[in-house]
Amino acid sequence: MTRYDTRVIAIGNRVIGGGNPVLIQSMCNTKTEDTASTIAQIRRLEEAGCEIIRVAVPTMEAASAISQIKKEIHIPLVADIHFDYRLAIAAMENGADKIRINPGNIGSIDRVKAVVNAAKERGIPIRVGVNSGSLEKGLIAKYGGVTAEGIVESALDKVKMIEDMDYGNLVISIKSSDVLMCIRAHELIAQKADYPLHVGITESGTLLSGNIKSAVGLGIILYQGIGDTIRVSLTGDPAEEVKSAKRILKTLGLRGGGVEVVSCPTCGRTRIDLIGLANQVETMVSGLEGLDGLKVAVMGCVVNGPGEAKEADIGIAGGIGEGLLIKKGKIIRKVPEDQLLGALEAELAAMAEERKK
Structure with a gap:
């Protein structure tokens, strides 16, 4: 897969762009002013694999809280600013590694320039964010509605505004809850700018619908x-x-590591609680170390299980009150159903030890 050539931007102790690995972000849903809750959530996200974290900064108290939060976390922190340029400056003064603004919401050119100057003094990158929901009326009229072309023009206008202030330490973010519009907008902007792109389907929805829309987009x-x-x-x-x-990154081959679990969709031959078992296996392997790249299969029956699991390194297949433990498509032994998960865990532990030698 060929990556678009974008410039390298440092965010705290991490870098994006220039062919570097795609980094994973999330955003806290705690009140930033509640430093204890925010720090606890960020640490939990760090353990889950989050590499950049964003927090909302709606008040001066939230901007001040960044100083304490930064002392207790290990990943770069981005301050999300809406409307008040003074909050952006305060967030940077308190140690934010990056700020997210929509220059169109900040106000006058002088206010935007004050933010840019503060970022320039500290070498802090600015994420220029434009959402389809905040597209300017003039661009809506020009394109006959909210369109990918309008979103891109809006973003590039704001990038040029900051470039004219002699600052190019920028990341671009263009988002829409319309998946196809979002795809088209990114295809267009990738041909027009070499700044790193922060990508996401905004307001994508709940766990089910949001995951589907995000995975597709x-x-x-x-x-x-x-x-x-x-x-x-x-x-x-x-x-x-x-x-x-x-x-998503692992499925596309952009991220390795970890244990992959594959499982069958169940059918009328299934005689065990395969859904529960598959979920238990997925939870179990998420905490295992030393088995990067290993594939584990969870199959519902002993008829097709061994054959279907032959591409996996190890697997289990259910039967009536018992199951099979399988390696590379070959049956190792039969195990009572209530011992199947434990037997798999023991085999995985042994494989991890073997890899250490």
Whole structure:
């Protein structure tokens, strides 16, 4: 997969663009002013695999809280600003590694320039964000509605505004809840700008609908080599966003590591609680180390299980009150149903030890 050539931008101790790995972002849903809750959530997201975290900064108290939060976390922190340019400056003064603004919402040119000057003094990148919901009336009239072309023109206008202030330490974000519009907008802007792109389907929805829309949209965009950092926007626990982002990147071959679980969809031959078992296996392997790239199969019956699991390194297949433990498509032994998960866990632990030698 060929990646679009974008410039390298440093965000805290991480970099995006220039062919570097696509980094995973999420956003806290705690009140930033509640530093204890925010720090606890960020640490949990770090463990899940989040690589850049964003927090809302709606008040001066939230901007001040960034200083304490930064001392307790290990990933770059982005301050999300709407409307008040003073909050952007305060967030940077308190240690934000990047700020997210829509210059059109900040106000006058002088206010935007004050933000840019503060970022320039500290070498802090600015994420220029434009959403389809905030598109200017003039562009809506020009294109006959909200369109990908209008979103791109809006973003590039704002980028030029900051470039004219002699600053190019920028990341572009153009989002829409319309998946096809979002795809088209990214295809257009990738040909017109070399700044790193933060990609996501905004307001994508709940865990189910949001994951589907994000997987389709991000999958198509990333497969074209577009995108340097991503967020899966879900109405739910931010940790779910990180899990989904990791899976999307891994499915496209843009991220390795971890254990992959494959499972059959169940049918009338299934005589065990395959759905529950598959979920238990997925939870179990998420905490395992030393088995990167391993494929684990969870199959519903002993008829097709061994054959269907032959591409996996190890697997289990259910029967009536018992199951099979399988390696590379070959049956190792039969195990009582209530011991199947434990037997798989023991085999995985042994494989991890073997890899250490």
